[in-house]
Amino acid sequence: MDFATVVFIQVMYAVATLALISVGLAIIFGMMRVINFAHGEFLMLGGYAVVLPVQAGVNLWVAMLIIAPITVGLFGVIIERLIIRPLYGRIVETVLATWGLSLLMIGLASAWIGFYQAGAAPPFGSVQIGSYREGLYTFFVIGVTALILAGVYGFLRHTRFGLIALGTMQNPAMAAALGVNVSRVYAVTFGLGAALSGLAGAILAPISGVLPVIGITYIAKAFITVISGGATVLAGTIAASALFGTVSQLVTYLSTVIIGEVALLAVAIVLLRLLPEGITGRFSRGGL
Amino acid sequence: MSHPIARRAFLNASLAGAAAAVVPRLSWAQASGKIRIGTILDLSGPLQPFGTQKKRCLDLAIDELNAKGGLLGQQLELISYDSQSNNQLFAQFATQLALKDKVSVVHAGLQSSSREVIRPIFRRANMLYFYNTPYEGGVCDRNTFNTGTTPGQLLANLLPHMIKNHGKNIYVLAADYNFGQLSEKWTRKLASDLGAKVIASEFFPLDVAQFGPTINKIQAAKPDFIVNTFVGPAHASFYGQWTAAGMKKQIPIASQTFGEAGEVVRMPPEVSDGIVVCYNYLDEIDSPANAAFLQRFQAKFGNDYGYIGDLAVAEYQGIMLWAEAVKKAGKLNREDVIKAMGSGLAISGPSGRVVVDPITHHCVFDMYLAVAGTDKRFKILQKFDQVKPTNPNNVCNLVKNPNTNQQFEPTKL
Numbered sequence: 001m002d003f004a005t006v007v008f009i010q011v012m013y014a015v016a017t018l019a020l021i022s023v024g025l026a027i028i029f030g031m032m033r034v035i036n037f038a039h040g041e042f043l044m045l046g047g048y049a050v051v052l053p054v055q056a057g058v059n060l061w062v063a064m065l066i067i068a069p070i071t072v073g074l075f076g077v078i079i080e081r082l083i084i085r086p087l088y089g090r091i092v093e094t095v096l097a098t099w100g101l102s103l104l105m106i107g108l109a110s111a112w113i114g115f116y117q118a119g120a121a122p123p124f125g126s127v128q129i130g131s132y133r134e135g136l137y138t139f140f141v142i143g144v145t146a147l148i149l150a151g152v153y154g155f156l157r158h159t160r161f162g163l164i165a166l167g168t169m170q171n172p173a174m175a176a177a178l179g180v181n182v183s184r185v186y187a188v189t190f191g192l193g194a195a196l197s198g199l200a201g202a203i204l205a206p207i208s209g210v211l212p213v214i215g216i217t218y219i220a221k222a223f224i225t226v227i228s229g230g231a232t233v234l235a236g237t238i239a240a241s242a243l244f245g246t247v248s249q250l251v252t253y254l255s256t257v258i259i260g261e262v263a264l265l266a267v268a269i270v271l272l273r274l275l276p277e278g279i280t281g282r283f284s285r286g287g288l
Numbered sequence: 289m290s291h292p293i294a295r296r297a298f299l300n301a302s303l304a305g306a307a308a309a310v311v312p313r314l315s316w317a318q319a320s321g322k323i324r325i326g327t328i329l330d331l332s333g334p335l336q337p338f339g340t341q342k343k344r345c346l347d348l349a350i351d352e353l354n355a356k357g358g359l360l361g362q363q364l365e366l367i368s369y370d371s372q373s374n375n376q377l378f379a380q381f382a383t384q385l386a387l388k389d390k391v392s393v394v395h396a397g398l399q400s401s402s403r404e405v406i407r408p409i410f411r412r413a414n415m416l417y418f419y420n421t422p423y424e425g426g427v428c429d430r431n432t433f434n435t436g437t438t439p440g441q442l443l444a445n446l447l448p449h450m451i452k453n454h455g456k457n458i459y460v461l462a463a464d465y466n467f468g469q470l471s472e473k474w475t476r477k478l479a480s481d482l483g484a485k486v487i488a489s490e491f492f493p494l495d496v497a498q499f500g501p502t503i504n505k506i507q508a509a510k511p512d513f514i515v516n517t518f519v520g521p522a523h524a525s526f527y528g529q530w531t532a533a534g535m536k537k538q539i540p541i542a543s544q545t546f547g548e549a550g551e552v553v554r555m556p557p558e559v560s561d562g563i564v565v566c567y568n569y570l571d572e573i574d575s576p577a578n579a580a581f582l583q584r585f586q587a588k589f590g591n592d593y594g595y596i597g598d599l600a601v602a603e604y605q606g607i608m609l610w611a612e613a614v615k616k617a618g619k620l621n622r623e624d625v626i627k628a629m630g631s632g633l634a635i636s637g638p639s640g641r642v643v644v645d646p647i648t649h650h651c652v653f654d655m656y657l658a659v660a661g662t663d664k665r666f667k668i669l670q671k672f673d674q675v676k677p678t679n680p681n682n683v684c685n686l687v688k689n690p691n692t693n694q695q696f697e698p699t700k701l
Contacts, residue, residue, distance in 0.1 A: 006504050007501075013500055107332075114592065116595060118556065122529075122532035122558075124532070131507060135533040208528060213334050213521055214522075256490060257501070258493060261496065
C-alpha cells in the first residue's frame with residue numbers, strides 16, 4: 001500500500017516536472033511557432049536568478065517566485081525584439097538564431113558565473129510514508145505546477161489580453177486590421193513564455209542544481225512533450241506530460257531507468273506515427 | 289533595404305569565407321620549431337565543467353616548463369581540440385593529431401568511452417598517449433600511460449572504511465557506460481573480498497536527472513551505504529533530491545566522483561556534507577608542495593578558480609611525468625620516452641610522490657580518504673602511502689608481454 005502511494009506520488013511528480021519544463025516552450029513554440037533552441041538556457045537563467053539572489057541574502061521564495069520569472073521574462077522580451085522579431089515565419093533561420101543564442105548563453109554563463117557558483121538548498125523536510133520517505137518539495141512541485149497551468153489557462157481564456165493574444169496567433173493580419181498592436185502582442189507573449197521557463201528553472205534549481213550546461217538536460221524532453229501535445233497548446237502539453245510521465249515512471253519502477261527512458265521515446269514515436277499532428281492535432285486549432 | 293535577400297546572401301557568403309580562412313591556422317604550428325603536445329578535452333557541452341579545469345592544469349604545467357627553458361632547449365606548445373562532449377569528435381581530432389599535427393605526445397580524454405575511441409587510433413599511429421583521468425582500471429597497452437587512479441587505489445581504500453563504519457550491504461549507483469559498468473564490477477569483487485556484498489546496482493544514462501523511483505528503490509532495499517559513480521551535471525541532481533527526501537541522515541554515501549567537478553564548493557553543505565571520497569589529490573592536502581601549487585594556480589587563474597581536484601591535477605602530473613621522461617631520454621622519440629618512463633621514473637607533484645609502474649604503465653602514489661564537511665571543504669581522514677594500481681594476479685605485465693593490448697576486467701580474471 002505504501003509502495004502504491006509513493007509510486008502514485010512519483011508518477012504525479014514526473015507528469016508535473018514534464019509539464020513544468022514544457023509550458024514555457026508550449027507558448028513560444030506551440031502558440032507562436034517559434035522554435036526556441038535556447039529554451040533549456042532560459043531554464044538555466046531562471047535557476048541562476050534564484051541561486052544568485054539567495055546567495056546575496058534574498059529570501060528563497062521571493063527569488064524563486066518573483067525575481068526569476070520577471071528576470072527571464074524581461075530577458076525574453078529583449079531577445080524577441082533583437083533576435084526573434086526579424087525572423088517570424090522563417091523556421092530555419094529561427095532555429096539557427098536561437099541555437100546560437102543557446103551557445104552564447106552557455107558561454108557567457110561559463111565565463112561570468114563559472115562552474116563553482118554555490119547553489120540553494122532544498123527547502124522543507126520530508127514525510128515518512130510506510131517504509132518510504134518522500135520530500136515535501138515533491139508535493140510543492142506538483143501543486144505549484146497545477147497552479148501555473150491553471151493560471152496560464154485563466155490568463156489566456158479569461159483576460160482581454162489573453163484573448164487578443166490567442167486571436168493574434170491565429171490570424172495576425174486580421175488582428176492588425178482590428179487595431180491590435182501585433183508586434184507588442186508578440187513581444188509580450190514571448191516574454192510570458194520566457195517568464196514561465198524562468199519560473200520552471202527556478203523551481204527545479206534547489207533539487208537539481210544549476211550549471212551553465214544544465215539546459216541540455218531539459219530541452220529534448222520539453223520539445224518531445226510539446227510536439228507530441230499538438231496544436232492545442234495547453235491541453236496538448238498536459239496530455240503529453242501525463243502520458244509520457246506515467247509511462248516512463250511506471251516502467252522505471254518495474255524495470256530500470258534506462259528502460260523507462262526507452263519507453264518514453266518509444267511511446268512518443270508510436271504516438272507521432274499514429275497522430276502526426278500530436279495528441280490534440282485533430283481537435284480545433286488555436287484552442288487551448 | 290530594397291534587396292534584403294541579396295544582402296543576407298552576401299553576408300552569409302562572406303561569413304563562410306571568413307570561416308574558411310580560419311581553418312589553415314591550425315597548421316601554422318608545424319613551422320614554429322616548438323615541441324608540440326596534443327590534447328583533446330571536452331571544453332563545451334555537458335562535460336565542460338571537467339574539461340575546463342583539466343585544460344587549465346595542462347596550460348599551467350606547460351607554462352612552468354617553458355619558464356624553465358622548455359625541454360631539450362625547445363619551447364613547448366599545446367595543440368588543443370574541443371571535443372564538445374561528443375565521442376565522434378574524439379575520433380576525428382585524434383586522427384588529426386596523429387597524422388596532420390604530428391605532435392610528440394598526446395594527453396587527452398575524459399570519459400572512458402572517449403579513451404576507448406582514441407586509444408586504438410594512437411596505438412596504430414605509434415603516437416605516445418597519456419590518459420590522465422581516474423578510471424575503472426585494467427588498461428594494459430604499452431603505448432598508453434594511465435596516470436589517474438584505478439579501483440585498486442580508490443575503491444580498495446574507500447570500501448573498507450565504509451564497511452567498517454556502516455555495514456556490509458552496498459547499493460551501487462553508476463553511470464551507464466564502461467566507466468560505471470566496470471566500476472560496479474570492481475565494487476562487487478572488492479566487496480566480496482572484504483566479506484561484504486552489493487545488494488543492488490542501478491545504471492543511469494548521462495542525461496537522467498530525476499531520481500525519485502531510484503530513491504524509493506533504495507529505501508525499500510535498506511542498504512548500509514551507497515557507492516556512486518555519477519558523471520556529469522544531470523547525475524549531480526541526485527544529491528539534492530536525496531537530501532529533499534530526508535535520506536541524507538539515513539544512509540551514508542561514498543562516491544567515486546563527487547568533488548571532481550567542484551561539487552563540494554557548488555552544492556549547499558545541507559546537501560553535500562558527509563559524502564566520503566578517496567582521491568590521489570584534493571585541494572585540501574596540507575603540504576608545502578600543494579601550497580606552492582595552489583599559489584601558482586591562483587596566480588595564473590585568479591582567486592575564484594573554484595576547485596581543482598584530482599581529475600584536473602592528473603593532467604598536470606601527466607605532463608610533468610612525460611617531461612621528466614623526455615629529459616631522462618634526452619630525446620622526444622616515442623620508443624626512448626617509453627623506455628625512460630619504464631625506468632622507475634618518479635616526480636614530486638602536488639599530490640606527493642608519483643612513481644611510474646613499468647609493469648602496468650599506471651602510477652603508484654598516495655591516496656587520501658576524505659569527507660565533505662559543512663564548510664564546503666573536504667576533511668582528510670586518512671592518508672595511504674604509495675598505493676599500487678589495480679593489477680590482480682599480475683595479469684598485466686608490459687615488461688614481459690609488451691604486445692598486450694587489452695583492458696582487464698574483474699570477471700575475466
